[in-house]
Amino acid sequence: MELRDAGHGDEGRDLGYQPGFGNEHSTEAVPGALPVGRNAPQRAPLGLYAEQLSGTAFTEPRAHNHRSWLYRIRPSAAHPPFHRVPNGALRSAPFHDVEPDPNRLRWGPLPLPDEPTDFVQGLVTVGGNGDVLRREGIGIHWYAANASMDRRVFSSADGEFLIVPQEGALLLRTELGVLRADPGHVALVPRGVRFRVELLGPTARGYVCENYGRPFQLPDLGPIGANGLANARDFLAPVAAYEDREEDTEVVNKFGGNLWAAVYDHSPLDVVAWHGNHVPYLYDLHRFNVLGSISYDHPDPSIFTVLTSPSDTPGLAGADFVVFAPRWLVGEDTFRPPYFHRNVMSEFMGLVEGAYDAKAEGFVPGGASLHNMMSAHGPDHTTFDRASTAELRPQKVDDGLAFMFETRWPVVPTGFALGAGHRQEGYDAVWEGLRRNFRP
Numbered sequence: 001m002e003l004r005d006a007g008h009g010d011e012g013r014d015l016g017y018q019p020g021f022g023n024e025h026s027t028e029a030v031p032g033a034l035p036v037g038r039n040a041p042q043r044a045p046l047g048l049y050a051e052q053l054s055g056t057a058f059t060e061p062r063a064h065n066h067r068s069w070l071y072r073i074r075p076s077a078a079h080p081p082f083h084r085v086p087n088g089a090l091r092s093a094p095f096h097d098v099e100p101d102p103n104r105l106r107w108g109p110l111p112l113p114d115e116p117t118d119f120v121q122g123l124v125t126v127g128g129n130g131d132v133l134r135r136e137g138i139g140i141h142w143y144a145a146n147a148s149m150d151r152r153v154f155s156s157a158d159g160e161f162l163i164v165p166q167e168g169a170l171l172l173r174t175e176l177g178v179l180r181a182d183p184g185h186v187a188l189v190p191r192g193v194r195f196r197v198e199l200l201g202p203t204a205r206g207y208v209c210e211n212y213g214r215p216f217q218l219p220d221l222g223p224i225g226a227n228g229l230a231n232a233r234d235f236l237a238p239v240a241a242y243e244d245r246e247e248d249t250e251v252v253n254k255f256g257g258n259l260w261a262a263v264y265d266h267s268p269l270d271v272v273a274w275h276g277n278h279v280p281y282l283y284d285l286h287r288f289n290v291l292g293s294i295s296y297d298h299p300d301p302s303i304f305t306v307l308t309s310p311s312d313t314p315g316l317a318g319a320d321f322v323v324f325a326p327r328w329l330v331g332e333d334t335f336r337p338p339y340f341h342r343n344v345m346s347e348f349m350g351l352v353e354g355a356y357d358a359k360a361e362g363f364v365p366g367g368a369s370l371h372n373m374m375s376a377h378g379p380d381h382t383t384f385d386r387a388s389t390a391e392l393r394p395q396k397v398d399d400g401l402a403f404m405f406e407t408r409w410p411v412v413p414t415g416f417a418l419g420a421g422h423r424q425e426g427y428d429a430v431w432e433g434l435r436r437n438f439r440p
């Protein structure tokens with residue numbers, strides 16, 4: 001057995017990366033492994049097999065076309081049959097456990113496991129929408145793990161995985177190379193790309209948006225101009241790194257909402273070189289260029305969109321990934337926290353660290369809230385009272401990192417999520433203290 005990691009330390013601190021979201025990247029772990037001037041030469045260099053991995057239909061417009069060419073030790077086609085394995089607490093849309101619930105829901109952190117549990121075993125589905133077989137909608141998951149995946153890799157044919165670590169750094173060994181994702185980072189693993197999650201600490205916890213729909217892309221900037229929000233060059237793709245391991249490896253494939261597995265006689269993380277744009281990315285949320293009002297009011301939270309998965313209707317996202325990063329508030333005569341609102345879009349929020357400026361308490365790191373289509377929400381009474389009387393000096397909001405998965409359809413929770421022990425009963429009480437102030 002030989003493990004070649006292109007010189008990277010196991011902690012992943014010295015990983016080389018290739019910057020630039022959507023770039024046509026190219027990389028080789030062994031010089032000469034990447035063919036020049038063609039994708040499928042009669043004999044690929046170094047005795048490798050050439051394989052195309054497409055993330056969009058061949059014929060989609062060039063601006064949205066995703067594919068990569070992989071040069072690997074064994075072709076992916078050489079594998080034994082897949083057999084159904086238990087799904088654990090992982091579920092996919094459509095969800096029929098419970099009736100769609102208009103109530104505002106909130107959870108504390110998903111408890112860490114007692115038994116040895118890896119990333120895949122630790123996936124627990126909160127809910128979602130759309131239909132996994134129609135490639136529309138999302139699945140929202142938590143994960144809590146205390147073990148690295150061992151001789152095991154995972155991929156989802158159902159969608160891309162946007163992983164938001166909240167506790168514990170992850171080393172993602174993907175077919176296309178290695179990413180280290182710390183809390184405060186997000187990792188995006190495209191549909192079909194195999195990866196193994198190794199823990200860099202004793203435990204790990206976080207969130208996943210499994211996007212069944214069109215791949216996440218950077219939002220258009222319109223009048224903002226050519227720069228701002230998440231800048232393309234801050235997204236990091238891995239460099240090629242491969243495993244030459246002739247040993248049994250369980251390959252778990254999420255397909256049609258269920259888990260299937262086959263035991264290969266080698267590691268399928270055996271891609272020695274690749275080029276293309278269907279690639280994993282790492283992004284540090286602290287790099288987000290936060291824009292906002294410098295006069296009065298504050299913009300709608302769409303101004304905080306990091307990535308968006310468009311639908312066929314312009315401006316209507318299947319999923320938006322939104323971050324509430326540290327920023328200055330300077331609005332004059334303005335209620336500065338998020339305003340009260342009822343939205344057609346549905347909002348799942350999580351907290352990576354610190355606190356969120358619309359909730360004085362109860363919304364804690366690792367926790368989550370779900371405000372579904374047209375469900376009224378906004379600041380709690382403590383926040384409202386404080387913000388309504390605060391002296392409006394320039395104020396830095398820098399005590400937390402919250403995010404939102406926002407989606408076009410209502411999120412139907414799983415029965416597990418509704419009945420979970422870490423669900424906070426009585427969330428409505430947050431808004432109970434809002435007094436009548438009307439004095440005609």
Ligand SMILES: [Fe+2]
Nearest residue numbers: 341347371377
């Ligand atoms: Fe909201």
